[in-house]
Amino acid sequence: xxxxxxxPATLVQPVGSxxxxxxxxxxxxxxxxxxxxxAAGRGLQLLFYSVGIGQISSEVPQNLSAxxxxxxxxxxxxxxxxxxxxxxxxxxxxALFNGSPLHFGNGTRLTVT
Amino acid sequence: xxxxxxxxxxxxxEGEDAVINCSSSKALYSVHWYRQKHGEAPVFLMILLKGGxxxxxxxISASFNEKKQQSSLYLTASQLSYSGTYFCxxxxxxxxxxIFGQGTTLQVKP
Numbered sequence: 001x002x003x004x005x006x007x008p009a010t011l012v013q014p015v016g017s018x019x020x021x022x023x024x025x026x027x028x029x030x031x032x033x034x035x036x037x038x039a040a041g042r043g044l045q046l047l048f049y050s051v052g053i054g055q056i057s058s059e060v061p062q063n064l065s066a067x068x069x070x071x072x073x074x075x076x077x078x079x080x081x082x083x084x085x086x087x088x089x090x091x092x093x094x095a096l097f098n099g100s101p102l103h104f105g106n107g108t109r110l111t112v113t
Numbered sequence: 114x115x116x117x118x119x120x121x122x123x124x125x126x127e128g129e130d131a132v133i134n135c136s137s138s139k140a141l142y143s144v145h146w147y148r149q150k151h152g153e154a155p156v157f158l159m160i161l162l163k164g165g166x167x168x169x170x171x172x173i174s175a176s177f178n179e180k181k182q183q184s185s186l187y188l189t190a191s192q193l194s195y196s197g198t199y200f201c202x203x204x205x206x207x208x209x210x211x212i213f214g215q216g217t218t219l220q221v222k223p
Contacts, residue, residue: 090155
């Protein structure tokens with residue numbers, strides 16, 4: 001069966017520090033991969049989307065970047081965090097066929113102080 | 114481009130019914146529904162593909178009106194476990210990218 005791992009679960013970082021969040025998927029090949037962010041009490045905002053290694057689509061201009069160095073690995077990064085980067089970051093995967101649901105990781109709660 | 118959900122919040126007693134609506138300004142390829150408990154990741158409920166189908170899942174079902182670009186989620190005989198925030202996610206271009214609504218918070222009381 002397929003599983004998605006996301007870490008760390010919580011993170012407190014000072015403004016101006018770098019960020020690296022990692023997500024890996026097991027049990028499937030060539031998944032679509034996604035990064036979403038959820039501000040406190042708000043909806044899910046799509047940040048990045050990837051259909052393959054090295055193929056990243058940025059949905060919202062911002063202080064973040066994403067990379068997919070391996071088929072089942074997706075990394076969210078920032079060189080210098082802003083206070084507004086605080087939130088709940090969710091990695092998700094879906095299969096390539098039509099009508100495939102999103103499967104979310106457990107999320108990383110990031111607080112920028 | 115973000116779909117609009119209504120109502121924003123619902124409070125029910127156990128056994129009561131609820132309807133959550135999701136409306137898009139763009140033609141839709143599919144609509145997904147997810148439920149999120151506080152502090153947890155969203156969990157998939159169901160997908161509706163264009164074609165106007167209706168799906169059922171125990172006491173939770175949904176419909177998709179392609180012409181009106183709307184979907185509705187029906188919760189019947191609600192249980193305490195139904196409490197949470199419900200999100201619709203809309204796909205407009207068959208790429209798998211979902212844009213989510215702002216969510217509807219459902220609270221079921223004993």
